[in-house]
Amino acid sequence: MADLTTKIGKLTLKNPVLAASGTFGYGLEYSHYLDLNELGGIVVKGLSLHPRNGNPPPRIMETTGGMLNSIGLQNIGVEAFITEKLPDLRRYDVAVIANIFGNTIEEYAQVARRLSAVEGIAGIEVNISCPNIKAGGIMFGRDPGQAEMLTARVRKATLLPLLVKLTPDAPDISEVARRVQDAGADAISLVNTFVGMAIDVETATPFLSTITGGLSGPAIKPLALRLVWEVARKVTIPVVGMGGIASARDALEFIIAGAHAVQVGTANFINPSICIDIINGIRDYLHAKDIQNLNHVVGSLRIKGNEAASD
């Protein structure tokens, strides 16, 4: 059987399919729908130093092939996660990656330090890309200098494998990725949601309480894929690709474009066991193509003529 393992820094994943933060709760919610042990990893809902209430409703709206959300990073806080969720999560043989965020660089570092002191965390994903909160989040992800400074500070706070999750709404995402790499990140996760909006024409009001929100789902897949392809060529650390993945073929597109692993997000809402279908589909693909090792597929994009040709 083909080898599906993949490496993110010093972290080895049993397969390249992770459940994306904000779409998989704290993991345990899905234990009724699939065997968590079979996943490449679980990226838990974004954690902050203190619990957060999140944004007022309405928080979601469906759009063509996608959905807008403005949850506002509602979460139980890092301490409650450690005492209430992590003990149950530890019973599974699955890589638990903690997604973290803060209002300030110092808060990010504090959350990272706290999670480093407990058993059962395989890695940390730093969210510098949430479009739905006033302070922190995307503000750090749009500016390469801020992104670098924040990554360096969190790097000092933890020895755990460090993923930094980028926003597609940065003026130069490749530059942000390079600076994050220079600051000591072990991998780049991209993309978070695209900022979007929807309007109720009957009332001439926005559908979301915060006016704008983050667009996810199949609608963003081509946009995300192009960014993953571009960034993967410009950094030497692994890229974890995501954005609208809803099938094994979608996942394989990202892997062929250069991603070492993928995250599945919105599709979990529609089919709670879809991650397993995607893992099986990738395995079937490798078998059909007689490929022994997933790593042979990573970045295997073939471009006719000049390999550097783009336009």
Next chain:
Amino acid sequence: MKSTPVTVLSNKRIAPHCFRMVLSGISEEFDVEPGRFIMLRVGDRYDPLLRRPFAAYVTETVRGKALEIFYAVVGYGTGIMSGMTPDTRLEVLGPLGNGFTIPDPSRRFLIVAGGMGIVPLRGLTHRLIDTNCHNIHVFAGAKTKSHLLFEEELKTREISFHPATDDGSTGYHGFVTDRLDRFLAKDLPKKGNGTVCFACGPSAMLEAVAGIADRYGIPCQVSLESRMACGIGVCLGCAVKLRNHRTPGPDNEYYGRVCVEGPVFESKDLVWPI
């Protein structure tokens, strides 16, 4: 729990604003407690993307157990549903959420429905009758007589049926909440009295019912509707503001999920208006 493949058995308009869809393919063990819901996947592609939540009712058909849902065409997903023909294949996730909590049968039950809100309450009413509750009053509000659902079905020996319509074409001419208020004013001079209330309908109506119930000291359960992406508690899209009674002070409000903590809530646990 896995997603269950189901097949459309029938799909017909039963009122100017309402369709009835029957879905076969559920197992004999499948049961939906009144107030719980299912997430229906409308098609097998990404458009529409998300499942839709519906109150569900298990019914008997010639082909065995089936799920019965009622829907108004309010948007894209329900628009597609209204055109579905028998044998269309869909997927059902559920049953999900927390349903109505039924107290002892000796109580008097006030069921207050607005528009499509009658749907989960009709299931509740059948359950009440099945569990030997016989003091049941149904207050059903609708736009007109032809919009009033389940009128014949709910006029049984155990039920006093009190319709109210916006145009006066049947029953009380006005809001169902005013009808309820008048009923209680005449009938319930002292507080408590073993009466319980269950309500479902538009949020303004629910707020009025909650206010009336509070005024008369009647415990009230309300069933909420919300947009939701997942139905299983992870997207946090269906947030509703709740009050934590254990923590006094201004910080006792927090967001709960309609899909997991609800869709049925005690009205005193909600921060009104919702």
